[in-house]
Amino acid sequence: MKIVQGIKKPNESFIIKDAVALKEPLVLVFGNRYMLESNQIYDEVNTLFPDGHIVFGTTSGEIIDDNVLDGCVVLTAIEFEKSSILVKRSNVADFHNEDKKLGERLIAEFPKENLKHLFVISEGSTVNGSALIEGLENMENTSFGLSGGLCGDDDRFERTLASYNENPKEGEIVAIGFYGDTLEITSSNYGGWTSFGPERIITKSKGNLLYELDGKPALDLYKTYLGEKADELPKSALLYPLSVKATEDSDPLVRTILNIDEVENTMTLAGDVPEGSRVQLMMSSVDDIANGASYAAELAMGGRKNSPELALLISCVGRKLVMDQRTEEEIEEVKAVVGDNTVISGFYSYGEMAPFSGQDSCKLHNQTMTLTLFSE
Structure with a gap:
């Protein structure tokens, strides 16, 4: 697994850290809604990764390494050396608020064989996350993990945007399927409220x-x-x-x-x-939230055979409001558990998707720290 990360601040170009050539990478772009409304944002990322699978999502705060940013865009590009991905998208407007049916149609587009995990970036303004999950899990004779989150819009609650290989727009739900025998993917969540x-x-x-x-x-x-x-x-x-x-x-x-x-x-x-x-x-309190994040990381690490190479963190905007200037402490707690060699990315959300510890079925959560850990 090869990973490249970058940050884009307002009125600046992306600054890419340790840039290397990647082949058909998955490119996750999480950012402030105003910045992702730019008509040039897709072209800008596509210029950097012309053969990339580019997925956008708006946030209530951007996570990169152990930092929490506001008003920026963070980019994480991943080349899987032994595995493959498949990305599909749909829009809530096409299903007249029947979110379960949307989930059923979306999961039907993924081949069942060797599907290890589905990671979902969903619009967060109107979707019923529970119904969406129920539809996505409506796949017979197949066992796969499911995690992800609802996009954010800081604490404005005006509109959220997402997309796949185009400029971000309203109502989009993007699902990323991960395939491969060598993949190890674990997920967990915990609150602290x-x-x-x-x-x-x-x-x-x-x-x-x-x-x-x-x-x-x-x-x-x-x-x-x-x-x-x-x-x-x-x-x-x-x-x-x-x-x-x-x-x-x-x-x-x-x-x-x-x-x-x-x-x-x-x-x-x-x-x-x-x-x-x-x-x-x-x-909740600042200490309870930080301790909850640490426990969520311990749950995700439990039983793993290999150290994670990538950690995707989705935490709730409510936690960020409570933590305020100490928000980064919960990310630091996670990093202390998953290890310094794990690349960290993610965002603050309007909802988190993950199973309870020890369970297979995914649930829609609020006010939790959710981790999805990857290794090949």
Whole structure:
């Protein structure tokens, strides 16, 4: 595996570190939405890697090595020497918000034989990540890993962009399939958030749209808890996500709010919030988040046969808001576990995709650090 990385700052060209020639590389380009709106961004990257498979995604912060950047673009180009990749894309507009069907159509484009892992870069503004995952996992007689994340737009929640081999645009979902017997790919996630306050029951919801808690308008209740911070919704919701437990035996999932509808008094969350689920508010601290990142890295490293050569990190924008000027500490914690020889890239997101530890089925998470580790 050969890896080249670069950084582009506003009004500057890419600065490529340790540039070497790569053959048909996978080129991951994560960046600030305003910078990826440039009509020249694809041509600029394509000039650097004319035979590359170029995947773009907007962010709420860019990760490269143990640094967290804002308002920049980070590039990671990977040549797999013994393995192969296949990239496919689709758009939510073509499926009329039927995200499960989109996932089913997308996974059907990937040959089943030797598919080791699917890494997904999804638009993050409107997609129901739970439904998308359910569709992507609808592939019979095949076992493959699934991880990835929802693109971000800092804390603006205006629009997110992604693309494959073209300028980034709205509504895109890009899936990267990894094939090869020599590939070792592991993924994990962990949060570090603590529940508090009364437990309530979801009495009315549809998919990722939340109407009522305990028979009362959910948005009104949430605003009551937020107090003065309610005026800053949906940004302020990142500091107080919801713990959602669908059944007594299920692992709780963390959900953050993507949008609110003042007229309908509803909240749109990044993933499903089933009726009958028990929910609580959550909060965290800088130390809890840093420790959570370290534990996520330990889970990803557990049972690996080989040291990872590449680590793709997707962490939630809510964690970044809590960490503030200490954000890089959670990346440093990850690096301390995966090792100095592992190339690190990634971004801050509106949602993370990974299975719970010890499970095969992928879930949509919020407020977690998610790692996907690669070696050949």
